[in-house]
Amino acid sequence: MGIRRKPLSIAAIAAAVMALTACASTTAASPAATSASPSASAPALVTVKVGASPVPHAKILEYIEKNLAAEAGIDLKIVEFDDYVQPNEALASGDLDANYFQHLPYLEAQIKEKGYKFEHGAGVHIEPYAAFSKKYKSFAEVPAGASIAITNDASNQIRGLRVLQDAGLLNGITDKSNVLNLTKEQNPKGFTFIENQPEVIVKQLDDPKVDVAFVNGNFILSAGLSTKDALAVEKVENNPYANLLVWRTDNTNPGVAKLEELLHSDKVKEFIKATWPSGDVIPG
Structure with a gap:
């Protein structure tokens, strides 16, 4: 003996359609939610605040900020100074993570005179006097x-x-x-x-x-x-006055080491050569 199915009412059909529509919407939304999750879990960039002379130092840093920093995991903040005194004072006080404006003989004289606890990287470029x-x-x-x-x-x-x-x-x-x-x-x-x-x-x-x-x-x-x-x-050969990146000896910001690495990259060297072809700024 067969089972007789009771015809569905109009209200029941409408309810079923609405349920299916809701399921479809939920299913369609899930890929978007899934694709959003990787960016939400991506590591945050490390902020590095650097003091620099406007030219060429800040220009070099701006090139790094626009083209290389994010991929290296750093968010570069550039603070410009028009003199040679404030950048070291700001670094010593903790207002900066690093500075980029001076050569080694000047840095050594400042450390001897003012007792700064600084370390430095390798020479990035020379600006002939x-x-x-x-x-x-x-x-x-x-x-x-x-x-x-x-x-x-x-x-x-x-x-x-x-x-x-x-x-x-x-x-x-x-x-x-x-x-x-x-x-x-x-x-x-x-x-x-x-x-x-x-x-x-x-x-x-x-x-x-x-x-x-x-x-x-x-x-x-x-x-x-x-x-x-x-x-x-002045002569460029064997010139000891290459400008370099400087940081405090108690630095704990890993982004400073990343910036030091970027300053010596081939891309930055090419940028310097292309921007100052007359030799007013020389890599090394």
């Missing part, structure tokens, strides 16, 4: 007794004195020479030296009292100058 003049086109034209603006920090001042010696204008310059202890034999032309902060000297090029000014590499770039127009440029 150079002498400029709005009055003369060569050192041969510079008269005896001329006024020469030069930086007041010992690690950079010696660079200018050596450039003058290489040009045949000073004699007997040693590692301990400075503008205050030059003898008449060392300074036969009787040049008068005007000491000042590097960020001020670049502005003294327009001062009628200044005949020649020695300008640091980053200020050469920020002022729109070029070493091609300089009276003289």
